[in-house]
Amino acid sequence: MGGGAGHGGDPSLVRLLAGWLPRQRWFGGKDAPIDDLAIGTATELRTGDPGLHHLVLDVRQGGATEHYQVLLGVRRDLPERLRPHEIGLLAGAAGIAGHAYDAVHDPEQTRPLLAHMAGESVIGPLRFRRTPGTGIRTDLDGAPSTAEQSNTSLVFGDAYMCKLFRKLTPGVNPDLEVNLALTRAGCEHVPAVHGWIELAPGDGAGGEPVTLALLSEFLRSAADGWQLALTSVRDWFARQPPPGPPSGPPAALTPDDAGAAGGDFAAEAERLGAATAQVHRDLADAFGVTAAPAERLRALAAGMNEQLDAVAEDVPQLRPHAAAVRAAFAEVAAAGAELPFQRVHGDFHLGQVMRTDHGWVLLDFEGEPARAPAERRAPGHPLRDVAGMLRSFEYAARFLIASDGNLAPGTADMLELRAQAWAERNRAAFCAGYAAAGGPDPAAHAALVRAFEFDKAVYEIRYEARNRPSWLPVPLRSLEHLAGRHGPISKVRFRGPGHRSME
Numbered sequence: 001m002g003g004g005a006g007h008g009g010d011p012s013l014v015r016l017l018a019g020w021l022p023r024q025r026w027f028g029g030k031d032a033p034i035d036d037l038a039i040g041t042a043t044e045l046r047t048g049d050p051g052l053h054h055l056v057l058d059v060r061q062g063g064a065t066e067h068y069q070v071l072l073g074v075r076r077d078l079p080e081r082l083r084p085h086e087i088g089l090l091a092g093a094a095g096i097a098g099h100a101y102d103a104v105h106d107p108e109q110t111r112p113l114l115a116h117m118a119g120e121s122v123i124g125p126l127r128f129r130r131t132p133g134t135g136i137r138t139d140l141d142g143a144p145s146t147a148e149q150s151n152t153s154l155v156f157g158d159a160y161m162c163k164l165f166r167k168l169t170p171g172v173n174p175d176l177e178v179n180l181a182l183t184r185a186g187c188e189h190v191p192a193v194h195g196w197i198e199l200a201p202g203d204g205a206g207g208e209p210v211t212l213a214l215l216s217e218f219l220r221s222a223a224d225g226w227q228l229a230l231t232s233v234r235d236w237f238a239r240q241p242p243p244g245p246p247s248g249p250p251a252a253l254t255p256d257d258a259g260a261a262g263g264d265f266a267a268e269a270e271r272l273g274a275a276t277a278q279v280h281r282d283l284a285d286a287f288g289v290t291a292a293p294a295e296r297l298r299a300l301a302a303g304m305n306e307q308l309d310a311v312a313e314d315v316p317q318l319r320p321h322a323a324a325v326r327a328a329f330a331e332v333a334a335a336g337a338e339l340p341f342q343r344v345h346g347d348f349h350l351g352q353v354m355r356t357d358h359g360w361v362l363l364d365f366e367g368e369p370a371r372a373p374a375e376r377r378a379p380g381h382p383l384r385d386v387a388g389m390l391r392s393f394e395y396a397a398r399f400l401i402a403s404d405g406n407l408a409p410g411t412a413d414m415l416e417l418r419a420q421a422w423a424e425r426n427r428a429a430f431c432a433g434y435a436a437a438g439g440p441d442p443a444a445h446a447a448l449v450r451a452f453e454f455d456k457a458v459y460e461i462r463y464e465a466r467n468r469p470s471w472l473p474v475p476l477r478s479l480e481h482l483a484g485r486h487g488p489i490s491k492v493r494f495r496g497p498g499h500r501s502m503e
């Protein structure tokens with residue numbers, strides 16, 4: 001990737017980086033040893049003390065090479081606040097001596113990034129870009145966001161968020177590509193793009209630059225969709241059931257009782273469905289729609305089965321459900337009709353949406369991190385995103401049960417029923433909002449949505465097994481539930497808060 005100068009040959013730095021990298025949250029290769037690490041490009045961004053170097057690391061594991069981005073700070077004396085971020089001590093083999101550290105944690109080192117984007121600097125292979133027609137403030141320092149994420153985002157005051165893509169993919173990152181197109185189209189449901197950083201294509205690489213960072217509007221006072229949903233689930237779990245007959249057990253709570261609980265989420269879920277349909281429409285306008293022929297649907301089902309086989313190999317708990325999952329995929333392969341495919345979000349869940357004072361905003365159009373770059377940018381059916389969000393309602397509903405290891409069996413069963421009721425109500429509301437705003441009606445494409453949901457659940461099982469094993473019961477439990485259900489929104493119809501509508 002690209003070319004550059006600097007301390008690319010310093011063996012002690014390479015050794016230090018190889019020890020430090022596997023401990024980073026964003027490093028994607030934790031399940032295998034590093035066979036080789038080399039510094040692909042090194043670009044000096046600041047001389048003196050502190051020094052700042054931009055590195056692209058080429059990391060070889062099991063025959064494949066991935067590229068990671070690091071902002072390397074070097075200081076002769078490392079202040080206490082930066083000690084947790086130290087990579088190690090450089091003895092000066094390539095003329096650099098001092099403490100090497102991850103400079104994203106050093107506000108003094110982050111400010112120049114804004115200045116370079118504002119001034120559209122070109123430094124070695126790095127190109128700093130500003131969205132035409134926008135100004136960028138240069139008086140702010142950045143601090144890493146505390147949000148749970150796959151990359152590292154720097155927050156600059158209440159003005160900008162700059163996402164540094166840690167694992168680099170060839171070409172323009174879909175998050176930049178999509179956000180820029182939607183910003184230009186005036187879409188209200190994405191944060192406006194102000195600038196970006198890219199790496200010029202290296203000698204012989206040809207083609208597109210590699211996206212390194214994306215500078216967007218910071219959504220101040222916005223609330224994370226996942227946290228809002230969990231708050232609603234907590235309220236629902238804490239609710240007392242209505243009294244039953246004097247001698248009998250307490251009456252059961254139905255999905256619509258969730259509507260009467262404080263903190264009901266269904267109206268928000270409905271609005272989120274509408275925002276999703278609007279973004280899908282804007283994506284279709286910006287990138288076009290193609291009719292996917294029968295072979296494309298067969299290839300789609302084949303890809304789903306391939307993932308299923310691979311994950312069932314690694315996670316034995318998935319195997320009892322494999323037949324039900326495979327049957328759902330077979331329905332996609334057999335669907336005769338041509339389906340409209342277009343650019344979609346690709347990894348849509350409650351952690352990718354924020355509620356601002358003017359409505360829902362969708363984030364992170366990078367697609368699923370475990371998928372190959374070409375697959376992430378490939379057109380898909382918009383109901384794949386709908387299925388992603390339906391899965392996320394299941395996750396939110398079950399997360400509190402799975403994360404409390406001390407529940408008595410009776411309580412766990414009661415909460416499981418409540419979890420189902422919450423998920424069903426909000427799934428129905430989301431689908432209603434999506435269809436009412438002009439998206440393809442999920443109820444009319446039940447088999448397709450079901451296959452997408454299964455595919456996502458299989459993906460999640462691998463994701464959790466690799467990254468957060470204690471969360472594994474969440475997708476496994478809802479896979480069991482999904483395997484026993486026949487439509488994407490069960491038997492509950494959403495008719496707005498307060499309606500009772502079991503059918």
Ligand SMILES: Nc1ncnc2c1ncn2[C@@H]1O[C@H](COP(=O)(O)OP(=O)(O)O)[C@@H](O)[C@H]1O
Nearest residue numbers: 147149150151161191217218219224351363364
């Ligand atoms: N523009 C923004 N303004 C405020 N918060 C944001 C913004 N973009 C992302 N976030 C927060 O950061 C989190 C991670 O962002 P995301 O783009 O999903 O990063 P990653 O791809 O690294 O996982 C989001 O869940 C959200 O809470």
Ligand SMILES: O=P(O)(O)O[C@H]1O[C@H](CO)[C@@H](O[C@H]2O[C@H](CO)[C@@H](O)[C@H](O)[C@H]2O)[C@H](O)[C@H]1O
Nearest residue numbers: 149150347349350351368369391392395460463
């Ligand atoms: O946001 P990312 O692009 O990093 O996506 C990955 O991580 C997500 C978790 O942070 C993961 O999402 C899964 O867990 C969520 C709760 O934390 C839940 O809302 C989602 O429905 C569930 O898929 C995502 O799958 C993964 O690609």
